[in-house]
Amino acid sequence: MVSVSPRLKDCLEDDEQDSVDPRFVFGFRSVSLDSSGYEQYEQDDHRPWSAGGDPTANRKKQRLRQSSQRLEQLETFQYRTCADGNLFRLFELYPGVGGRPVEGRLSFEHSNRVERDYTCLSYCWGDIVERPVDIVCDGFKLPVTSNLLAALQCLRKPKSSFYIWCDQLCINQADLNECSRQVAIMHDIFSQAKDVIVWLGEEDDKSGKLCEYARKMRRGEDSPKQTLKRILTPRQLQDAIQKLLQRPWFQRVWTIPEVANARFTIVQIGNDQLSWDNFVRLIKDVPLPPAGGFDKQAALLGNPRQRIAILSQMSASQKAGLRHTDITQLLILGKASKASFDLDYVYAFYGLTWLRTFPDYQMPTEVLYAEIIQYYVNSIRWDASYSNVHDLSEDRRTHQLMSVLYSAGALHQHYTLPSWIPDWTFGWHLAPIWCRASSNIVTASGKDEWSAGVRCDFRAGGRECGEFDVLPGPFGMHKLRVSLIIFDTITITSETTPASTPGAEVNSAMQPDPTMRYGRAFLRTAKGYIGLATPGIEAGDDVAVLLGGDVPVVIRPCGNHDPDTRAYKLLCETFLLDEGVMHGDIVRETWPLAEDVVFL
Incomplete structure (x- = not known):
């Protein structure tokens, strides 16, 4: 039996003799291995028209060029309102695929009565703060960094929109007053988000294999060791983790509160995803490879593995409803990080700690650094509630006080400060003597157990603190x-x-x-x-x-x-x-x- 098109008659008896069945006309969905005679039906890519159907690669490129041209012709976006009080913006990310322009719109939400589900994005602006690429926001052209564009293109859905918060879009970075207000409610923004996505960048250096390894390690399949070795050899695994930990996200100061305040954290590398707990387990269970000479990833304070360990303890502390109180951890992380503004080395921890100074981006940096250390010293010495929250012993209180001095010193300062005030912008560049740079990952408790595990064995000054x-x-x-x-x-x-x-x-x-x-x-x-x-x-x-x-x-x-x-x-x-x-x-x-x- 011959299958016929439903659009044509099944019987040809009534057709006129001169008529020819169009099904047998050349070019009607005909198939031939010989390309001769098809010249009049050829397209730009030299394929027969009858073999088409889907848009050609050239047409796709042409549409992308047209989209880019239309994007260039749009007016530049301007923030016409201020996010003050408890208001913050959300970006509705419209559906899209591939390299099509990212589009969306901004709207306001209230931190005291959040009505919509949203995702927070934790990412790195990059070493270059210029915004060389554009997205469409409210019908206008909005410049963004290349890393943010890659993240939005990867995260957007093909058929539905969703709400996302990211600092580059949702905060008017040119308005210092708005920046101050948004930092003040950053804890509420991240703690009420459905989840936080940690964007580590595009897939590279066997990161896809690494994610597959972590997922199968979690499942506990039969003969897991043999299965895992087929994915990555031990040496390849170590190298992949080392290269992953060198990515810029692990140096940014704002990633610390973004993860610590999150309800649920997802690590995303290209199109691969891992839960934060699974990611931490991977880092914890895979030892560092032996390295000769001076290895920054193992020798310096605030190295990526130690950073992950502190973040895990901080996150457990926040989930237990405990404000963070360990100035040792804050100094280790802050001085090991990078920030666009020097004030951020302190303000990034505003929502995690007992800080009571309202963020003010017009305050002199030296004054802020001096005030925050004076506040912590006085709290440790005289505020009983400070130590009671985490059951700090007298020995740990003394260690926190001394960590302030060991993080300071006139030879470790860029700013003109009293010699006992740490300069948060002066990064760790020497292996520490007063503590260890090991990770000591502790995930089970919100208490300050991490600090006790990294204190050095020396006790040159005894155990009793003086004045x-x-x-x-x-x-x-x-x-x-x-x-x-x-x-x-x-x-x-x-x-x-x-x-x-x-x-x-x-x-x-x-x-x-x-x-x-x-x-x-x-x-x-x-x-x-x-x-x-x-x-x-x-x-x-x-x-x-x-x-x-x-x-x-x-x-x-x-x-x-x-x-x-x-x-x-x-x-x-x-x-x-x-x-x-x-x-x-x-x-x-x-x-x-x-x-x-x-x-x-």
């Missing part, structure tokens, strides 16, 4: 009164390793590893100690131990500002090649010599 009081100073740049013991003076500094002290017995376990030596200057003291410190120390600088401190510090006399109290500048932490000094012999033997000094 640690903020004193009034000019222009809000207050002074700090501390208790310490000055026990030696630097006589020689060198960029090369000095000879050992004649006759000195050195415990082999005390030898500093190459990671600790990297980037540091060597020193010799008047009493013959050999040590390491930040380049910039000079002969005549003093070496002291802070009561309650973990490692010694280098300080520099500032002259006699007060006849009753000596003033110094805090320079940096130091390591001395002497087990007794590093484990508290100086404090036990010379406790009566402790004195109160002022750090300027």
